[in-house]
Amino acid sequence: MEMEVWALIMFGVVIAALMIGFPVAFTLGAVSMVFGGIFLGFGFFELLPMRIWGVMTNFTLLAVPLFIFMGIMLEKSGIAEELLETMGLLFGRVRGGLAVSIVIVGALLAATTGVVGATVVAMGVIALPALLKHGYRTELATGTIAASGTLGQIIPPSIVLILLADVVGVPVGQLFAGAVIPGFLLITLFIVFIMIVAWRKPEYAPAINVKKLQAERGDSSLWVAVITSLVPPLLLVVAVLGSIFFGIASPTESAAVGALGAILLAIVRRRLTMPNLQGSMRQTTRMTSMVFLILIGATAFGLVFRGMGGDMLVEDLMMELPGGVWGFLMVSMLVIFILGFFLDFIEICFVVVPIIAPIAIMMDIDPVWFAILIAMNLQTSFLTPPFGFSLFYLKAVAPPSVRITQIYRGVVPFIIIQLSVLGLLIAFPDVVTWLPQLMDEMQGFG
């Protein structure tokens, strides 16, 4: 058998080995080591430290720990709880309003933290009991939370988009800009869906007695509460994204300023205690290390895969697909969707995307558009039963009375919405590319 074919076999072996459940980073590295040692000789791995060095000196990737720090710090400042509470008060009096407020808070948290697991867990803990208590149908409540919590994939500034930008080879700012309109589209459609349900089936999404809630939390004015809880994080997100979009600061720089802003916010809210600070620092260290160790393992995999000619084989196969560009798009999206059941975003981003992105670029596919399609696709994949990550996260924190089948059923309409948007982006690439192009032009003038 030829070596290229063995490269494909290695891909299969990696997926199988990952199923054992040992940490991804080392599984990737070890399998690559075996195949590389057999087919290319161990001397080949002299290239590996140089690639690791490339990661260490990459100034854009520096944005990752900074954004993680910003997200965790905001979480520790208790902003999520307060947002959920005040938004609930604001919208709760309307049928379906409580669920709508969860979509909005989810989007806002997504924009600040961008870590899917964290958002789903936070909202599952805080919002799910509230929704159920007020008589929301379990399916609608869990579906809303899972879908809104997963928005962190696509809504900038997301860690996912930073890593994708690095792998695909486009500026981070371009990807952030490209994700804005699709992200808003999703949020809008989620809200529209909830409103329709509340209108057709009032018993699924009842209005809540706001007066009673307000009495519970004392007499402070609702509008003051809304402003103090909504404005600071909103301001932070706008400042961070704005400075990137208008070319004032690099993503790394605005991430640092965002993190500093989060610290200041915590100080103002009297939440900057030593345990909170240490917790944020330690969690940031572990998440950063987790991400980049996978990158090291995936780098070993990529080196061996390419060294064995696997990339050429995949390229040849993709080129022979019927339908040319569309055939390639269909197949690559399907593969990513299915892998999204088993693998986390980081693994797909570092292992699979480097193989297919160069082919896309060779086929003259707009890399920004392609990257956004991948992000949107994965987001859907994470929501899809039976293996979607978000569903498991939610099940883990949901009250025991909530069955996984209810979560599965609840998320179906949201998956349909996501797939429709994905189809829309494929049919009309301008939805993605318009804003990045506009941004380019503006920066060109500035």
Added chain:
Amino acid sequence: MTTENKNGLARLAQLAKGIECFGEWSGRCVSWLTLALVLLVSYDVTMRYLFQDGSVALQELEWHIFALIFLLGAAYTLKHDEHVRVDLLYHARWMSDRRRAWVDLFGTLFFLLPFCILIIVSAWPFVENSYTLGEHSPDPGGLPYRYLIKMMIPLCFVLLALQGIAIIIRSVQKITAGNSTASSAVNKVSQEQDA
């Protein structure tokens, strides 16, 4: 079990505990670098935009710190079991603690340790070259002693391997103790204390 064996096991448990303490301590030290990174980059941005005063050394220091965070934090992350797993099977309901210990034992012996050795061995010439050449930053005003930061690559994997040894000991403990409930309870208590 003979007393000699028991003594040996106790000594190994002591070793695992020592490694874990060291891992925890080193990780906590490294974590301060995240705060340093936030402050440093913020300071850098402010100086550049308000006073048009950029510094090559400062920018290099920033990615040095970034590299230190994820390289030296890796073993600490392993100790906290936060390196992502594909947990479809690992966290399935029918997986007992003992079976998970088998996975960890197998994975550490055949995945983690060999990969650590591979990187330590292949990174060594990379570091040595830098040292013998007396490599500096190629940019004027950049940082000297580049071999020091390059040395963090093998160091990262030495620390990981060390933590791996602790995992092996813990896994064996769980596997052998799995039969007698009393000793597994003792194990649990000691783990809770560690956490």
